[in-house]
Amino acid sequence: MPKNKRILGAALLLVLGLIFVFFAVSPWEILPFLKGGSFRVQAGIIGGFLLLGGITNLLHPKNK
Secondary structure: OOHHHHHHHHHHHHHHHHHHHHHHHOOOOOOHHHHOHHHHHHHHHHHHHHHHHHHHHHHOOOOO
C-alpha cells in the first residue's frame, strides 16, 4: 500500500479514537443519549481500540 494511504488511514483511526474517548470523558449536553453510563463505557473501549490501531499502523514496519 502506498505510504500516503497508510498514513491517512492511521490518522483517520487516531482522530476517530480521540473523538470516541472525548465522548466517553465528557459527553455533549445537546445529545441526551450520550449521557448514559453504558454508552460512555462503550465509547471509551471503542476509542481505545481505534487509538491502538492507529498507533500500531504508524509504527508497524511495511511488508515487502
